[in-house]
Amino acid sequence: MGTQTAAAATAALPTRHQQRWRVGAVTVTKVTDLLLDMFTPAALFPDWQPELLEGSGSWLSPDSMDAAGVHALMSVHSWVLTSPGRIVVIDTGVGDGKERPHTPVFHRLQTGYLDRLRAAGVAPEDVDHVLLTHLHVDHVGWNTRLVDGRWVPTFPNARYHFSARERAWFTDPANHSDRNRNSFLLQPDSIAPVIDAGQAEMIAIDGREVVPGLSFHPTPGHSPDHASIRLRSEGVEGWFVGDLLHHPIQIRYPELNSVFDAVPAQARASRRWALEQAADSDALVFTTHFPESSVGRVTRDGDGFRWAFL
Structure with a gap:
């Protein structure tokens, strides 16, 4: 995501949805950082029309909205991939203690993420690789943690893999704007320490x-090199799929961009490409902001697509 204007976060974490899956020889575990419950669909999607929810009982699961049916529920989490001899973390959430004054819901958090990581059987020292889909504030925060007043890599033995182009983009003053200010703000506390440690x-x-x-595929539009x-x-x-998708509503309506998508036409094209790839390969799709399990399958439905949580 980019800059947020709302400031509410849920403290409770999911307990009744599956949190672990298998992809071949790889075990994939969801480790939650925090939950979000402040966005109405109209606030999340600039082109939203209320009639888009008509008949949603047939395609939108009840736990994707709050009990009043007003707010779209969302999650921020990491995916931990465990296979013989290797542990990989994909995206690292918001992080604790980060100064995020432009985004109150992410400001100076204390979420218990590392306790949940350890409860999943992984210590920070165990991680071999960290893969980042893009360099937005809610995907890179646990790259680092504060130790004796210094930001140091959370995963001291890991190689951190991320886009060279996004690093250059978000450190070039010519690209500084209200939309990008969080991605500039996070560089000293979440990206530079990893580079300085020689782990990038x-x-x-x-x-x-x-x-x-594991391979990185270009799906730009949400960010410069997503x-x-x-x-x-x-x-x-x-x-x-990182931030190609923010909520299951976008499976039904892939033309809907979120307020966080920087280049709308490019984001739509990337989203459709990824949905086609997932549907045609019968792949498990691991999302970064969907509620519930955050995992499901995409199938074709005429010219569109249908989502089913697992």
Whole structure:
């Protein structure tokens, strides 16, 4: 996401939805940072029309909206991939103690994320690779943690893989704007310490594998060099789609951009491409902001698509 104007976050974490899946030989575990319950569909989607929810009982699960049916429920979390000899984290949430005055819901948090990571059986020292779909505030925060007044890599033994182009974009003063201010603000506390520690792998987003079985694919539009990450293992596919999708409503209406999508036409094209890839490969789709399990499958429905949570 980019800049937010609302300032409400839920403290309760999901307990009744599945939190662990298999993709071939890889176990994928969801580790939640926080939940969000402040967006109405009209606030989240600039082109929203109320009639789009007519008949939604047939395609929108009840836990995707709050009990009053007013607010779209969302999550911020990491995906932890465990396979023999390797542990990978995809996206790292908001982080604790970060100065985010432009986004009150993310400002100076204390979320218990690391306790939940350890409860999932992973210590920060165990992680071998961190993969970032893009460099927005709610995807990079746990790259680092504060130790003795300094921001240091949370995962001291990991290589951090992320777009070289996004790093350059969000450090070029010519690109500083209200939309991008959080991505500039986070550079000193969430990106630079990783680079300074010699743990960064700044890459081209071109479809090549960066870790065996894991490849970054260009899906720009939400951010300058947004990537979707494909996992292949034992003939099975999973897609980690980052911020191509913010809510299940966008499966039914993929033309709906969120308020956080910087280049609308490009975001729509990337979203449709990814949905087609997921539907045609019968892949598990791991989202970064969907509520409930945050995992499901996309199937074709005429000229459109249908989503089913797992």
